[in-house]
Amino acid sequence: MDLDRTDAALLAALEDGLPLVARPYAALGAPLGVGEREVIARLEALVAGGVIRRFGLVVRHHELGFKANAMAVFAVPTAEIAAAGRILAELAFVRLCYRRRPQPPTWPYNLFCMIHGRDRATVTAQAREAAAAAGLEAVPQDLLFSRRRFKQRGARYGGRCHVA
Amino acid sequence: MDDIREVPLSAAATALLARGQREFPLTPAPYAALAVELGMDEDELLTLLRDLLDAGVIVRIGAVVAPHRTGWSTLAAMRVPAFALARVAAFVAEYDEVNHCYEREHEINLWFVATGPSERRVRSILHDIQYRTQLAVIALPLVEAFKLDLGFAA
Numbered sequence: 548m549d550l551d552r553t554d555a556a557l558l559a560a561l562e563d564g565l566p567l568v569a570r571p572y573a574a575l576g577a578p579l580g581v582g583e584r585e586v587i588a589r590l591e592a593l594v595a596g597g598v599i600r601r602f603g604l605v606v607r608h609h610e611l612g613f614k615a616n617a618m619a620v621f622a623v624p625t626a627e628i629a630a631a632g633r634i635l636a637e638l639a640f641v642r643l644c645y646r647r648r649p650q651p652p653t654w655p656y657n658l659f660c661m662i663h664g665r666d667r668a669t670v671t672a673q674a675r676e677a678a679a680a681a682g683l684e685a686v687p688q689d690l691l692f693s694r695r696r697f698k699q700r701g702a703r704y705g706g707r708c709h710v711a
Numbered sequence: 712m713d714d715i716r717e718v719p720l721s722a723a724a725t726a727l728l729a730r731g732q733r734e735f736p737l738t739p740a741p742y743a744a745l746a747v748e749l750g751m752d753e754d755e756l757l758t759l760l761r762d763l764l765d766a767g768v769i770v771r772i773g774a775v776v777a778p779h780r781t782g783w784s785t786l787a788a789m790r791v792p793a794f795a796l797a798r799v800a801a802f803v804a805e806y807d808e809v810n811h812c813y814e815r816e817h818e819i820n821l822w823f824v825a826t827g828p829s830e831r832r833v834r835s836i837l838h839d840i841q842y843r844t845q846l847a848v849i850a851l852p853l854v855e856a857f858k859l860d861l862g863f864a865a
Contacts, residue, residue: 564771567757567764570739587737593774594737600859601775603735606728607767618815618822632857644858647786647851654788654819654849691815691822698804698812698823 548596553581557589558598613663615670615692619677620656622649622687628658631681635660638680640673655687667692720768723751727759728768735772777859783833784826785852789844790819799844808836819849 550558556579565571572590573583581589593599623631628646635658636644643661660677664670674690677683720728726749736744746756763769791799796814803823804812812823827833834850841848 558774558776561773562771564773565735565741567742567760567772569742569753571741572737572739583739587739590774591737597777599774600777601733602737602773603733604728604731604763604772605770605775606732607770629855629857632855636858641858644856645853646855646857648854650849650851653847654851657854659786659851689817691817694814694816695800696813697800698810 548593548598550593550598553579554589554593554598557581557586558593613665615664615667617662617664617670617674617693618691619660619662619674620689620691621658621678621683622655623658623683624686627682631683632658634681635677638673638677640664640670641677656689658683723749723755723759724763724768727756727763731772782826782828783830784824785833785837785850787823787825787837788819788849788851789821789840789846791821791844791846793820796820799846802844803840806836806840808833 557575560575560579566574568574570583572586576582576586590599590602594602621631632644632646635641640662641660642663643659645659646657647659649655649657660674662670662673662677664673670692671690678688727745730749731745735741738744742756742760743753746753749756751759760769760772764771789799789803800812800814800821803809803821806825808825808827809823810826812821814820815822825833825836827836837848837850
């Protein structure tokens with residue numbers, strides 16, 4: 548889907564969140580000179596087009612009690628990675644699952660899973676279960692628990708004119 | 712740095728979080744519509760939202776944008792000596808292009824996501840961080856997503 552300047556400006560305005568007023572889409576569009584109906588239509592199109600993955604309340608997982616967060620990583624042969632990724636994605640406790648470009652030898656892992664759980668022991672067991680489910684027991688792997696959170700904020704893409 | 716503690720949730724808050732993370736109403740008066748769905752007053756709902764925002768349970772009401780559909784982003788990581796971690800983390804977090812900056816339990820202990828209007832711009836930020844800290848920055852861009860962020864169960 549192609550984004551125009553107005554779409555980019557709307558997404559940028561949304562980075563600070565929808566205002567808590569009775570007619571928030573009107574309020575969102577006003578400084579941009581975009582009417583309420585058009586704001587709604589554009590957001591609907593962005594959702595339908597898959598640019599907006601999810602629209603709604605964005606929550607902080609720690610405050611909801613998901614205290615143990617770990618990144619399970621694996622070094623998977625290229626030919627097997629898609630199959631492994633799809634299996635991992637099916638597991639309810641796997642929040643995110645991505646293939647990323649590794650940086651060997653410093654960072655050899657190419658499959659990344661985020662597991663959010665209520666405590667460390669649970670997450671450790673879940674990571675073991677995930678590896679077993681995807682046939683990854685024997686590959687190089689690691690489990691990195693999150694410690695201090697230095698920053699957590701929605702992505703800012705610098706929304707002015709970076710459209711294709 | 713955030714003071715992290717679990718916030719106890721009322722039944723109304725739990726219901727709101729269960730309903731509100733996805734498919735937020737795209738109608739002229741969305742809070743009124745949500746309030747009807749949840750069997751609340753609109754004012755009650757707005758107060759509840761304000762409370763959850765203040766408590767840090769809700770970060771914002773907005774969009775989770777698909778990666779690379781607008782601009783570019785990458786996961787990045789650094790190996791930082793323990794004594795310098797807080798200082799380097801604070802420095803990295805200062806960049807507007809950096810969101811999600813975490814410490815992880817590993818030699819490679821500082822992890823962040825950098826986003827920007829283009830790959831070139833994001834990579835130049837990473838080079839800038841590398842130059843100013845004199846520490847290597849590893850970029851780990853997305854190749855394929857098997858599962859994306861679909862919200863949390865409260």
